[in-house]
Amino acid sequence: MNELVPFPTSEYERRLDRTRERMREAGVDALLVTDPANMNYLTGYKSWSFYVHQGVLVTLDHDPVWIGREMDAKSAEVTTWMDDENVLYYTDDYVQSPHDKHPMDYVASVIDEYGYGDRSLGVEMDAYYYTARSHARLTDQLPEADVQDETLLVNWVRLKKSDAEIEYMRQAARLAETGMQAAVDTIREGVPESDAAAAIYDGLIGGTEEFGGDYPAIVPLMPSGDYTGTPHLSWSDREFEQGDPVIVELAGCKHRYHCPMARTLTVGEPAPEMQETADVVMEGLQAALDAVEPGVTAEEVEGVWRETIAKHGIEKESRLGYATGVGYPPDWGEHTVSLRPGDETVLEENMTFHMIPGIWFDDFGVEISETFRVTKNGAETLADFDRDLFVV
Amino acid sequence: MNELVPFPTSEYERRLDRTRERMREAGVDALLVTDPANMNYLTGYKSWSFYVHQGVLVTLDHDPVWIGREMDAKSAEVTTWMDDENVLYYTDDYVQSPHDKHPMDYVASVIDEYGYGDRSLGVEMDAYYYTARSHARLTDQLPEADVQDETLLVNWVRLKKSDAEIEYMRQAARLAETGMQAAVDTIREGVPESDAAAAIYDGLIGGTEEFGGDYPAIVPLMPSGDYTGTPHLSWSDREFEQGDPVIVELAGCKHRYHCPMARTLTVGEPAPEMQETADVVMEGLQAALDAVEPGVTAEEVEGVWRETIAKHGIEKESRLGYATGVGYPPDWGEHTVSLRPGDETVLEENMTFHMIPGIWFDDFGVEISETFRVTKNGAETLADFDRDLFVV
Numbered sequence: 001m002n003e004l005v006p007f008p009t010s011e012y013e014r015r016l017d018r019t020r021e022r023m024r025e026a027g028v029d030a031l032l033v034t035d036p037a038n039m040n041y042l043t044g045y046k047s048w049s050f051y052v053h054q055g056v057l058v059t060l061d062h063d064p065v066w067i068g069r070e071m072d073a074k075s076a077e078v079t080t081w082m083d084d085e086n087v088l089y090y091t092d093d094y095v096q097s098p099h100d101k102h103p104m105d106y107v108a109s110v111i112d113e114y115g116y117g118d119r120s121l122g123v124e125m126d127a128y129y130y131t132a133r134s135h136a137r138l139t140d141q142l143p144e145a146d147v148q149d150e151t152l153l154v155n156w157v158r159l160k161k162s163d164a165e166i167e168y169m170r171q172a173a174r175l176a177e178t179g180m181q182a183a184v185d186t187i188r189e190g191v192p193e194s195d196a197a198a199a200i201y202d203g204l205i206g207g208t209e210e211f212g213g214d215y216p217a218i219v220p221l222m223p224s225g226d227y228t229g230t231p232h233l234s235w236s237d238r239e240f241e242q243g244d245p246v247i248v249e250l251a252g253c254k255h256r257y258h259c260p261m262a263r264t265l266t267v268g269e270p271a272p273e274m275q276e277t278a279d280v281v282m283e284g285l286q287a288a289l290d291a292v293e294p295g296v297t298a299e300e301v302e303g304v305w306r307e308t309i310a311k312h313g314i315e316k317e318s319r320l321g322y323a324t325g326v327g328y329p330p331d332w333g334e335h336t337v338s339l340r341p342g343d344e345t346v347l348e349e350n351m352t353f354h355m356i357p358g359i360w361f362d363d364f365g366v367e368i369s370e371t372f373r374v375t376k377n378g379a380e381t382l383a384d385f386d387r388d389l390f391v392v
Numbered sequence: 393m394n395e396l397v398p399f400p401t402s403e404y405e406r407r408l409d410r411t412r413e414r415m416r417e418a419g420v421d422a423l424l425v426t427d428p429a430n431m432n433y434l435t436g437y438k439s440w441s442f443y444v445h446q447g448v449l450v451t452l453d454h455d456p457v458w459i460g461r462e463m464d465a466k467s468a469e470v471t472t473w474m475d476d477e478n479v480l481y482y483t484d485d486y487v488q489s490p491h492d493k494h495p496m497d498y499v500a501s502v503i504d505e506y507g508y509g510d511r512s513l514g515v516e517m518d519a520y521y522y523t524a525r526s527h528a529r530l531t532d533q534l535p536e537a538d539v540q541d542e543t544l545l546v547n548w549v550r551l552k553k554s555d556a557e558i559e560y561m562r563q564a565a566r567l568a569e570t571g572m573q574a575a576v577d578t579i580r581e582g583v584p585e586s587d588a589a590a591a592i593y594d595g596l597i598g599g600t601e602e603f604g605g606d607y608p609a610i611v612p613l614m615p616s617g618d619y620t621g622t623p624h625l626s627w628s629d630r631e632f633e634q635g636d637p638v639i640v641e642l643a644g645c646k647h648r649y650h651c652p653m654a655r656t657l658t659v660g661e662p663a664p665e666m667q668e669t670a671d672v673v674m675e676g677l678q679a680a681l682d683a684v685e686p687g688v689t690a691e692e693v694e695g696v697w698r699e700t701i702a703k704h705g706i707e708k709e710s711r712l713g714y715a716t717g718v719g720y721p722p723d724w725g726e727h728t729v730s731l732r733p734g735d736e737t738v739l740e741e742n743m744t745f746h747m748i749p750g751i752w753f754d755d756f757g758v759e760i761s762e763t764f765r766v767t768k769n770g771a772e773t774l775a776d777f778d779r780d781l782f783v784v
Contacts, residue, residue: 003630004619004628046625046626047622047624047625047626048610048611048613048624048625048626048722049624050722051520051610051722051723051725070709070710071623071624071710072622072623072624074621074622075622075624075625078618078619078622079622079625091709092709092710092711092732093732093734095710095711095730096714096725096727096730102518123524125523125524125525125528126494126523126524126525126526127523128443128520128521128523129520129722130523130524131517131518131519131520131522131523131524132515132517132518132522132523132524132526132527132528133517133518133541133543134518134524135524135527136517136524149525151525192604193604194597194598194599194603194604194605195598195604197597197604197607198593198594198597198598198599198604199598201590201593201594201597202590202593202594205586205589205590205593206586206587206590206591207586207590211586211629212584212585212586212587212589212590212627212629213586214626214627215589215611215626218440218443219440219607221440226470227396227470229466230439230464230466230467230470230471231463231464232439232440232441232463232464232467233438233439233440233467233471234438234439234440234606234607235604235606236396237603237604238395317462317483317484318462318463318484318487319484319487322488329721329722330440330442330443330521330721331443333443333488335488338487338488340484340485342485
């Protein structure tokens with residue numbers, strides 16, 4: 001077992017078994033997994049190589065096969081539980097080449113050689129990095145294959161976590177706390193946003209005395225001042241000013257497992273309406289967390305939030321949260337369950353979610369979030385960090 | 393003009409003119425730009441929202457239109473030069489929804505409303521985030537459109553930089569130097585890799601006295617010890633050991649413009665064969681840089697490297713470098729010109745490249761790189777940082 005692989009092989013085998021079970025249900029003989037988070041989940045593969053085309057071919061009767069760029073084959077050998085003979089690669093002239101060569105040509109040849117060229121093949125049509133051209137090249141070269149869209153097949157397997165996964169998410173929670181504490185300690189009038197971002201990274205990656213962190217799938221987001229209504233801004237060299245609201249959204253990450261967290265700060269005393277809004281967010285967040293238990297549905301949890309804030313005359317249209325766990329850029333969400341109207345998924349023990357209520361007005365916004373695990377006794381929040389507005 | 397937009401509108405207008413010129417040559421009436429780097433290049437749009445589907449519709453006779461998620465519309469208004477009336481959005485129930493709703497349904501409706509539903513439409517078939525399903529949904533709903541693959545149309549416009557762009561790349565070079573210096577100062581026997589990564593981030597983002605940095609499109613890569621042959625590994629909690637080789641590849645980033653840089657360190661004195669390899673890499677790098685001038689081709693530059701190292705009995709199959717500039721995760725490469733055999737692109741003034749020669753053996757590897765601008769007098773390296781092995 002390689003030291004770079006974070007779980008015992010038996011854990012990966014269980015994941016593979018459950019994936020194959022879903023493949024049988026879906027009627028696919030082979031599945032080309034291209035989402036980097038799914039590749040990592042099934043094999044351990046972790047390198048930053050998803051900027052070139054790659055994948056893991058999962059079949060019902062052969063060990064998984066990693067297919068990628070020659071330069072990354074050694075990475076596949078040392079960061080996965082796979083045998084070296086199942087690591088196959090294309091040469092560098094396939095990388096970002098003109099139209100005559102595409103990595104999916106090679107992938108198609110592997111699928112064909114393994115005897116799946118004329119069988120049913122699942123692909124992840126809406127996964128990041130599985131481009132329109134990837135699909136066109138693959139299907140052109142496998143005209144006999146019965147290609148099906150199985151975008152979230154592995155994602156659904158990821159929804160319920162093992163105890164070992166939860167343990168890494170707890171470590172990620174420690175890192176999120178360290179990063180958020182750095183934000184609270186650094187953000188001050190006259191400090192450039194970029195200095196605060198650097199301090200947050202130091203907390204997230206330098207970590208605790210016991211361990212450091214991986215890079216999170218999303219950079220720290222920290223809209224401030226006039227821009228707290230633009231939730232996905234990162235930072236600039238602007239200096240914080242007296243009276244600025246600042247929203248910080250970040251995640252600790254350990255072995256690619258995330259614990260996201262958002263808090264809201266104000267530089268100096270908050271305007272009364274901002275504290276009032278924060279109070280509403282905290283009340284709604286707690287009410288929704290209290291509603292979590294095995295057997296309730298995702299939309300029921302959101303409904304409690306919605307009703308709670310409606311008492312204060314506030315409506316919010318975006319979703320309240322989503323499943324989280326393994327992630328690679330650009331997202332730490334799992335893309336399966338959303339806490340929103342219409343999602344009837346029944347919550348079960350050891351599912352994990354990021355519940356991120358936010359209320360934005362024209363001139364300010366408030367976000368306060370928790371990542372939680374469903375236990376038989378209700379929601380267990382993974383991080384332990386004050387929720388109220390931080391006045392700095 | 394919004395303070396968050398890094399260039400005057402006239403610069404964006406020039407970019408748009410050149411894009412439309414290429415559109416006319418390609419025979420497309422409209423172009424759906426989905427690569428986040430291309431969206432940024434044409435409009436200034438900069439938020440971390442590329443984890444949901446979005447795009448900029450460029451047409452020959454209407455201002456560009458930003459199309460994305462409702463939550464990000466304000467971002468589009470404040471980080472771009474565009475008029476608010478050209479910012480269009482879909483509601484949150486389109487985000488990561490089951491099959492009945494997909495953001496491209498909305499995008500298709502916009503294209504149709506603007507009168508391009510039955511004309512020739514370019515799409516970026518192989519751009520990150522333009523998924524197979526995006527394309528399937530779009531084309532299903534625009535059956536009369538003549539859809540063409542124009543993946544790199546805007547990327548080619550990006551190849552030659554303006555003086556204002558070069559200035560940001562120079563700032564990125566300062567940030568790369570600061571980050572690399574942090575690596576040299578921090579990497580020591582007994583220090584966890586994650587602590588070194590945190591220090592590098594502090595350099596890249598905390599920056600200089602004058603300015604801080606943006607997040608680079610790729611995290612610092614730092615394979616070490618037994619793993620320098622796996623170039624795309626990031627870091628773990630392993631402590632550096634006496635005798636470790638360490639490759640550090642990073643980029644400074646300013647206003648999304650990158651200056652990548654790689655250096656090789658050794659913890660303690662290097663083995664003689666490692667210094668010999670570094671000498672070969674440095675000789676080849678300098679020879680290839682000396683060969684750069686307007687009028688030579690990309691493959692000719694690579695050929696000089698190849699011949700130089702061949703004198704020492706070494707062959708390297710992967711490409712020597714690539715065009716760089718604006719980037720978003722997962723890549724700071726522009727995907728147009730590669731310094732490799734077969735690429736006959738003629739170099740012109742103000743093209744910018746990352747030349748990254750690396751030689752990997754089974755038990756160690758050496759990478760030493762430079763980002764350079766083509767000037768009429770030859771290559772101008774943007775960063776100023778010793779190239780030799782760093783013994784720490």
